[in-house]
Amino acid sequence: KATTEMPTPRPPRRTAAPAPAAAATATPPPQRWRRPGKTISKGHRNYHLMLNLQLGIRHAVGKSAAKPMRELSRADFDPREKFWTRFPPAGSKTTPPHSSSEFRWKDYCPMVFRHMRKLFAVDPADYMLAICGDDALRELSSPGKSGSFFYLTQDERLMIKTVKKSEVKLLIRMLPSYHKHVKRYKNSLITRFYGVHSVKPYGGQKVRFIVMGNLFCSEHRIHRRYDLKGSSYGRKSDRFEEETGDATTLKDLDLNFAFRMQRPLYKELHEQLRRDCAFLESEGIMDYSLLVGVHFCDDIVPASKMALSTFTTSPATLNVSLSEKSRQLQLQVHF
Structure with missing residues (x-):
């Protein structure tokens, strides 16, 4: 009790x-204390994963912003509502050239998470800049108890967590009720989820991750x-x-x-x-x-x-x- x-x-x-x-669209003032985590720079074991993640987020947000916002339908919440995009190093009609190896990018329920970001007052340009700007992500020193890794944006507004397939399935399953709950109760203290994605390098292992708000910003x-x-x-x-x-x-x-x-x-x-x-x-x-x-x-x-x-x-x-x-x-x- x-x-x-x-x-x-x-x-x-x-x-x-x-x-x-701080609000999702506001940048906190410069901090006078040590920031958590280690910056992912060239040579870091997850450097190319970070580049792939940034390319994918930039593509996903830009692609959705080009389409008019519409009301959500039941089909938008369907677990099968996911989209693959191929990223060859030389680029394609829809993707830019890049210095990493070829990879495939997957978006889960993109229209739902677009509505969610709007509901949480997250500006699309700020969201994309926080993850895909010139500043690299920071990896926290050790994985969580579940074995997941956590990454922070340099402004500390967003946190990215690697998750298992079963965890993605659980979140997508509860997505309709979660959306209904946070829309009804604007003051809900449940974690704010902004996106679910995966990266599959050519010949490599698929990495699934969730983008969410960082409480301690x-x-x-x-x-x-x-x-x-x-x-x-x-x-x-x-x-x-x-x-x-x-x-x-x-x-x-x-x-x-x-x-x-x-x-x-x-x-x-x-x-x-x-x-x-x-x-x-x-x-x-x-x-x-x-x-x-x-x-x-x-x-x-x-x-x-x-x-x-x-x-x-x-x-x-x-x-x-x-x-x-x-x-x-x-x-x-x-x-």
């Missing part, structure tokens, strides 16, 4: 404040990242406290301070979480968690008040809507 406050084992030294994520530094499942079994990081950094993902038992919110905002957030969890349950999904990003505001709250709460909202923020306030929170589905 969710409550507005959790026990505080020990008084924290700093106060936490919300770190609202913010003008504020994210000092702590938590992956919360509401469980205590195995829910503690294997890192010592002194080894914990900005990029470390902590778990339920690592959370040692309270979050306190204004009652109206808390009720709105709690209700949206209930709706989102009900949706995931209806889709037969059990493995998901709540991601939380925390930004500490030093020297703002008097020391005498620090033990009472590490997440506060001032009277000036009472009128902030859930959509503006809660994008530091996200329900992440683990396929």
